[in-house]
Amino acid sequence: MSNRKTILITGGAGYIGVHCIVSLVKAGYKPIVVDNLYNATSDALKAVEAIIGEQVQFYNLDVLDKEALAKVFQENEIFAVVHMAALKAVGESCAMPLKYYHVNVSGTIILMEVMREANVKNLVMSSSATVYGTPQYLPIDEKHPVGGCTNPYGKTKLFMEEIMQDVYASDKEWNIIVLRYFNPIGSHESGTIGEDPKGIPNNLAPYISQVAVGLREQLSVFGDDYDTPDGTGVRDYIHVMDLAEGHSCAVKKITEKPGLKIYNLGTGQGYSVLQLLKAFEKATEKNIPYKVCPRRAGDIAAGYADPKLAEEEMGWKAEKGIDDMCTDMWRWQSKNPNGYSS
Ligand code: UD1
Secondary structure, three states: OOOOOEEEEEOOOOHHHHHHHHHHHHOOOEEEEEEOOOOOOHHHHHHHHHHHOOOOEEEEOOOOOHHHHHHHHHHOOEEEEEEOOOOOOHHHHHHOHHHHHHHHHHHHHHHHHHHHHOOOOEEEEEEEHHHHOOOOOOOEOOOOOOOOOOOHHHHHHHHHHHHHHHHHHHOOOOEEEEEEEOEEEOOOOOOOOOOOOOOOOOOHHHHHHHHHOOOOOOEEEEOOOOOOOOOOOEEOEEEHHHHHHHHHHHHHHOOOOOEEEEEEEOOOOOEEHHHHHHHHHHHHOOOOOEEEEOOOOOOOOEEOEOOHHHHHHHOOOOOOOHHHHHHHHHHHHHHOOOHHHO
16 A cells, blocks of 8 residues: 555546545546635545545645645655645626636646656646537547637636646656546435536536425526537536546556546537436436526537547546436435535
8 A cells, every 4th residue: 555656636526526535546647635615525536535444645635835734744754645626606707817827827827837847747637628619510520729718717717728738738657647627417326426516516416406405496497498409508417426436547657658638528429407406306317497598608509528549548538428427316316415514
């Protein structure tokens, strides 16, 4: 156990972070976490510790606090960083762009400065399919042009990627893997960790889940007049444990494949809002009421990944289907109707 490589996860107490902890431990790594608990809770870390059967070293600090972050690198022999610490609400980013640029972009710059000073140059970054903007073709592969993001959140992800490209161009000792997530949903099969959004969920899956458990009355379907088979938006939902495995694969390959690499993490399969709703009704054996509402500003009609490159180069492939996603999501939501504070 003591020979395990240490992986620092920034934002590691968040929804995706705790699932990555499970996957990294399974893959033989020792994860440590930096998180300011802005959008997460230490209960999530307690819950994940129960799954992995060990304690996770946790630093309650902000990535913008350079001195404190540097100390983490002094105290630990870190092999690689998985950088997830960021703000992620699209609507909020339109209202508070400076906050988003500060946390996401400055946070990345500070982290990379600290890493350079500590001579830790292996970095895996959480990016998003949002960097592709409105798809010009489907499925979306990594060669698809980026840009055209309609909101500051999406732009911060693109800027973070560009900063990494420039840093790599200036110093080829860096090994960077950028992971462009499609739509992560679901939870660990234990149902003891999962997505616990603050306030009203922005995203579809947690909203449906909260309707099913009785916290919200009905789902608003944002538009049924898109050019898609049933008129509702189509997305590539991916089980969060599959997504987490993508990070372990990236960490494994990071020095094997030097350079800066970019991979889509998706299943390659698109589902509409109504298809996801039906799958969730099947998993919960409940009727989930909905009403059709106008389109949401900034939404695309359809987006799904071509995930081949990640399979070819990292040996990673999503294994779980839509029914697993819904069943696992429901296990979490029904056991913890109010999230970690249940
Ligand atoms: C959203 C963000 C994206 C971000 C991603 C992950 C926007 C415009 N995009 O992606 O930048 O990277 O989340 O956090 O917010 N829907 C409903 N009713 C709802 C919620 C959603 O019908 O209450 C529909 C949407 O119109 C869309 C689909 O469900 O067709 C998925 O929406 P969502 O879960 O918010 O994900 P994205 O929009 O793909």
